[in-house]
Amino acid sequence: MITRHSPPVTRHPFDPASILAGDRRALARLLTQVENGAAEAALAALFPHTGRAHRVGVTGAPGTGKSSLVNELTKVLRRRGQTAAIVAVDPTSPFTGGAILGDRIRMRDLAGDPGVFIRSMASRGALGGLARATADVVQVLDAAGFTTILIETVGAGQSEVEIARTAHTVVVVEAPGLGDEVQGLKAGILEIADVLVVNKIDRPGAEAAVRALRSSLEIGHSAAGPTDAAAWMPPILQTVATRSEGIDELAEAVARHRAYLQETGLDREQERARLAADLEARLRDRLFAQWQTRLGDGQYRRVLDKLLKREVDPAGAVRQLLETAGT
Numbered sequence: 001m002i003t004r005h006s007p008p009v010t011r012h013p014f015d016p017a018s019i020l021a022g023d024r025r026a027l028a029r030l031l032t033q034v035e036n037g038a039a040e041a042a043l044a045a046l047f048p049h050t051g052r053a054h055r056v057g058v059t060g061a062p063g064t065g066k067s068s069l070v071n072e073l074t075k076v077l078r079r080r081g082q083t084a085a086i087v088a089v090d091p092t093s094p095f096t097g098g099a100i101l102g103d104r105i106r107m108r109d110l111a112g113d114p115g116v117f118i119r120s121m122a123s124r125g126a127l128g129g130l131a132r133a134t135a136d137v138v139q140v141l142d143a144a145g146f147t148t149i150l151i152e153t154v155g156a157g158q159s160e161v162e163i164a165r166t167a168h169t170v171v172v173v174e175a176p177g178l179g180d181e182v183q184g185l186k187a188g189i190l191e192i193a194d195v196l197v198v199n200k201i202d203r204p205g206a207e208a209a210v211r212a213l214r215s216s217l218e219i220g221h222s223a224a225g226p227t228d229a230a231a232w233m234p235p236i237l238q239t240v241a242t243r244s245e246g247i248d249e250l251a252e253a254v255a256r257h258r259a260y261l262q263e264t265g266l267d268r269e270q271e272r273a274r275l276a277a278d279l280e281a282r283l284r285d286r287l288f289a290q291w292q293t294r295l296g297d298g299q300y301r302r303v304l305d306k307l308l309k310r311e312v313d314p315a316g317a318v319r320q321l322l323e324t325a326g327t
C-alpha cells in the first residue's frame, strides 16, 4: 500500500478567508501543508469554493518544451485579463534538468506578477501519493480564484497521464527529432489529447513530425467508429515557444475546447466522472485501511504464504480474509 511520508509540520491557524482573498503567503503555507497530507480541514473548508477554474493539463515527453509553452501561454492569458496558477509536477526521472530550467525561465519572466502563482511539486517517490497531492494543490488554487490552472507533467508514465487527466483540457506537446523510444510513448498520451502541439518547428524534422501526428490522429479517430459531426477533433498546432510563435493560436484552441465542453454539457459529465473516481479511490483506501486494522496480526501474511504455496486460490484467499476479519 502506498503511504505518504508526512514529516511533522508546524500548524498555523487556518483561515479560509485569507485564501479566498488571495493572500499569497497564506496560500504558499497551506500548499506545503497540503503536500504533506496535513490539510484535511482546510481542504474541506475550501471545497465549496472550487469548480470555477479552467484546469489545463500540459503533458508530453521530456524536453519537448512544455515549460516554455506554459510560460508563454501564461503571458497571453495575462494579456487577456486572466490569472494563472502553474503547477509543475517534477517526476522521478533523470530528466529533471529541463524541468528546473523551465521553472527558472518562468521565475525570471513571471516573477512579481500578482496574477501568476507558480508551484513545483516535489516528487514523493510514490506516484499515487503525488497524484493525490497534486489534485489537492489544484483544489486550493481553484478556491484561491485563479481563472486558469496549468498543470505540467511529463507524460512518461501512466501515473503522470493520470495527473493530466484531472484537467478539463489536455494539451499534448511533441517536438521533432526525439528518439524512437520517446516516440513510443506517444500512443498512450495521444488518446487523452484535446489539443496537440508540435513545438520546436524551427528544428529539422518538424514537417515530418506534424505529418506523422496527423496520420496517427486520423487512424485513432477512424478506429473509434463513425465520427459524430459535433465531436471534438483535436487541432494540431505548430509553435516555437522560445520565440513565442503560435501561442495566441494555442490560447484560442484551449479556450475553444472549454467553450465546446460547456456548450455540449460535457463539462458537467466530466466533473461528475472526476468526482466519482476520486470518491471511489478515497473510499477504497479508507475501507482497506479499516479492514486491515481489524485483521489480526500476521493474518494477511499467512494467507499470502498459502497463496504462494498454491494451497488456496486468489478468490478463496479473499474469502478467507473477509471471514477472518468478520466482514
Ligand SMILES: Nc1nc2c(ncn2[C@@H]2O[C@H](COP(=O)(O)OP(=O)(O)OP(=O)(O)O)[C@@H](O)[C@H]2O)c(=O)[nH]1
Residues within 6 Å of the ligand: 061, 062, 063, 064, 065, 066, 067, 068, 069, 095, 096, 097, 098, 099, 100, 101, 102, 154, 199, 200, 201, 202, 203, 239, 240, 241, 242, 243
Ligand atoms: N529550438 C527550440 N528550442 C526550444 C523550443 N521550445 C523550448 N526549447 C528549448 O528546449 C529545452 C527544453 O525546454 P523546456 O521548456 O524546459 O521543456 P520541458 O518539456 O518543460 O522539459 P521537461 O520539463 O524536462 O520535460 C530548453 O532548452 C528550451 O529552451 C522551441 O520552440 N525551439
Ligand SMILES: [Mg+2]
Residues within 6 Å of the ligand: 066, 067, 068, 098, 099, 100, 102, 103, 152
Ligand atoms: Mg518542464
